[in-house]
Amino acid sequence: MQTILEPAAMQTWARERRARGETIAFVPTMGFLHEGHLSLMRMARDRADHLIVSIFVNPLQFAPGEDLATYPRDEAGDLAKCASVGADVVFFPTPASMYPDGFQTRVKPGPLAGPLCGRSRPTHFDGVVTVVLKLFNLVKPQVAVFGRKDFQQLQVIRRMVRDLDLDVEVLGGPIVREPDGVALSSRNAYLTGAERAQAVCLSQSLGLAEQRVASGEATAAQIIELVRAHVTAHPSAEVDYVELVDSEELTPVVGTLTGPCLLALAVRFGATRLIDNRVLVP
Amino acid sequence: MQTILEPAAMQTWARERRARGETIAFVPTMGFLHEGHLSLMRMARDRADHLIVSIFVNPLQFAPGEDLATYPRDEAGDLAKCASVGADVVFFPTPASMYPDGFQTRVKPGPLAGPLCGRSRPTHFDGVVTVVLKLFNLVKPQVAVFGRKDFQQLQVIRRMVRDLDLDVEVLGGPIVREPDGVALSSRNAYLTGAERAQAVCLSQSLGLAEQRVASGEATAAQIIELVRAHVTAHPSAEVDYVELVDSEELTPVVGTLTGPCLLALAVRFGATRLIDNRVLVP
Numbered sequence: 001m002q003t004i005l006e007p008a009a010m011q012t013w014a015r016e017r018r019a020r021g022e023t024i025a026f027v028p029t030m031g032f033l034h035e036g037h038l039s040l041m042r043m044a045r046d047r048a049d050h051l052i053v054s055i056f057v058n059p060l061q062f063a064p065g066e067d068l069a070t071y072p073r074d075e076a077g078d079l080a081k082c083a084s085v086g087a088d089v090v091f092f093p094t095p096a097s098m099y100p101d102g103f104q105t106r107v108k109p110g111p112l113a114g115p116l117c118g119r120s121r122p123t124h125f126d127g128v129v130t131v132v133l134k135l136f137n138l139v140k141p142q143v144a145v146f147g148r149k150d151f152q153q154l155q156v157i158r159r160m161v162r163d164l165d166l167d168v169e170v171l172g173g174p175i176v177r178e179p180d181g182v183a184l185s186s187r188n189a190y191l192t193g194a195e196r197a198q199a200v201c202l203s204q205s206l207g208l209a210e211q212r213v214a215s216g217e218a219t220a221a222q223i224i225e226l227v228r229a230h231v232t233a234h235p236s237a238e239v240d241y242v243e244l245v246d247s248e249e250l251t252p253v254v255g256t257l258t259g260p261c262l263l264a265l266a267v268r269f270g271a272t273r274l275i276d277n278r279v280l281v282p
Numbered sequence: 283m284q285t286i287l288e289p290a291a292m293q294t295w296a297r298e299r300r301a302r303g304e305t306i307a308f309v310p311t312m313g314f315l316h317e318g319h320l321s322l323m324r325m326a327r328d329r330a331d332h333l334i335v336s337i338f339v340n341p342l343q344f345a346p347g348e349d350l351a352t353y354p355r356d357e358a359g360d361l362a363k364c365a366s367v368g369a370d371v372v373f374f375p376t377p378a379s380m381y382p383d384g385f386q387t388r389v390k391p392g393p394l395a396g397p398l399c400g401r402s403r404p405t406h407f408d409g410v411v412t413v414v415l416k417l418f419n420l421v422k423p424q425v426a427v428f429g430r431k432d433f434q435q436l437q438v439i440r441r442m443v444r445d446l447d448l449d450v451e452v453l454g455g456p457i458v459r460e461p462d463g464v465a466l467s468s469r470n471a472y473l474t475g476a477e478r479a480q481a482v483c484l485s486q487s488l489g490l491a492e493q494r495v496a497s498g499e500a501t502a503a504q505i506i507e508l509v510r511a512h513v514t515a516h517p518s519a520e521v522d523y524v525e526l527v528d529s530e531e532l533t534p535v536v537g538t539l540t541g542p543c544l545l546a547l548a549v550r551f552g553a554t555r556l557i558d559n560r561v562l563v564p
Contacts, residue, residue, distance in 0.1 A: 011449055021301040104393055105411065105445035110386020129387065130446075137447040163387035164412075165419040167293055 001083045003090045007138050010091045014140035023048035026141035031055040032072040032186035033081045036176040040145040041085040043173050047143045053082045054091040061127030072189045106130050109156045116152045129160045143169040149183050151277045183276045195269040198234040202276040205230040213280050218256040220244045240266035257282040283365045285372045289420050292373045296422035305330035308423035313337040314354040314468035315363045318458040322427040323367040325455050329425045335364045336373040343409030354471045388412050391438045398434045411442045425451045431465050433559045465558045477551040480516040484558040487512040495562050500538040502526045522548035539564040
């Protein structure tokens with residue numbers, strides 16, 4: 001496994017493989033890798049001649065006051081994990097090499113970036129799609145895999161790929177969970193023991209909603225209220241949002257569920273903000 | 283020569299060539315081709331295995347009230363001209379295929395798009411860079427050629443290419459002029475006989491400025507005033523802007539010229555807006 005630090009070197013590596021007709025699969029990450037990331041890498045690995053993983057904590061997707069400075073890092077551990085799943089290249093650029101002086105062009109997603117996480121993080125998805133486009137141009141993948149935990153991110157990226165005619169197949173990998181149901185996230189490392197114990201309320205509330213829908217509940221407001229009540233019963237948990245939306249357009253489900261839709265929530269534990277989601281089928 | 287109408291077909295054509303290690307040169311146009319375009323095609327042709335020309339009047343770069351509906355068109359003539367310079371493919375998409383329902387992602391240039399034409403056309407360069415990125419992703423060129431008459435456009439595109447890590451070499455082709463000095467432009471077709479006669483004032487005023495600089499004038503305000511006075515002496519001409527700017531950053535030259543800089547102007551003749559520019563070397 002090779003580690004490439006320079007964007008230009010990454011692009012040359014990829015250009016040479018593509019000109020030989022070889023295929024590249026790509027998993028972009030912010031590092032501090034966990035089994036969720038590794039599952040995406042395994043999905044990607046079998047779909048191309050080469051697997052590239054990027055590790056880049058992208059400053060452009062953090063607003064002032066968010067956790068850019070404290071985002072957890074473990075370079076040595078990450079490299080070992082990438083090697084263990086058979087990555088060919090880990091691309092590990094610096095912020096200065098990705099955003100040199102004079103950088104000014106941005107990609108702007110449209111209405112898909114507005115609801116859910118976009119409401120409390122209004123510039124987040126601008127930073128996400130800009131860096132993903134840059135990474136795609138450097139890594140030149142035929143296929144890229146993103147986790148479904150960041151469901152809105154996945155849909156915003158899919159929309160960018162379609163809108164800008166990127167020749168990349170985007171796949172979504174399933175959410176990987178701890179035995180108690182908590183979705184794996186690098187940000188779980190921020191939680192105190194007490195917060196970690198209560199964080200199970202996210203996935204629990206999604207499970208409760210799913211059961212309620214299975215037993216006939218189809219009123220969106222009732223389902224949202226059930227989730228909200230379960231989460232707020234946990235003293236450290238503060239709801240950022242609980243929403244039921246169309247899983248393609250991310251527009252709110254009004255009235256009753258008539259088809260599959262996405263139940264998504266974000267919950268704060270102190271300064272730590274966790275997200276989770278589930279597709280509900282009425 | 284092949285004509286391709288569908289974006290997906292264009293991308294497949296390009297993907298197959300690139301996977302065989304073949305190279306592609308690209309000249310994007312809005313059609314109604316003139317010798318200026320053809321000179322860019324000749325520049326491009328010698329730099330790759332294949333020459334692709336696109337013809338697409340891009341609605342995204344026209345503001346309401348601009349000349350989208352009346353932009354001159356000559357499909358048959360354009361195809362003959364492309365064939366005459368040895369184009370392999372003319373890519374001729376429809377607006378609906380480039381911007382299908384749900385399209386929402388945009389590319390936004392930064393401060394480079396603010397001055398000069400950006401002042402009177404504030405959304406113009408958003409539309410330009412968005413369509414150029416889409417076209418690059420469909421045509422997959424190694425090299426693309428743009429005219430220097432649209433100097434700001436060339437610099438905004440170069441900045442996008444650098445900022446978003448596009449693996450495309452961008453070349454600027456020289457301005458081609460009529461015998462009387464008027465820069466070739468598809469929009470010259472809008473001019474009445476009287477306006478066409480007066481349109482020579484753009485290139486004339488650039489020539490006067492160049493002479494004045496050659497004879498020692500280095501005060502930016504004096505040079506701008508000279509140009510403005512020459513243009514406004516023509517009764518049909520209305521100045522949109524006359525500016526002296528750094529030719530990389532497009533920031534105004536303050537005080538005196540200390541190195542090469544760009545003298546750029548836009549002039550309206552009725553509803554027709556013409557631009558021209560020259561690099562001045564003190």
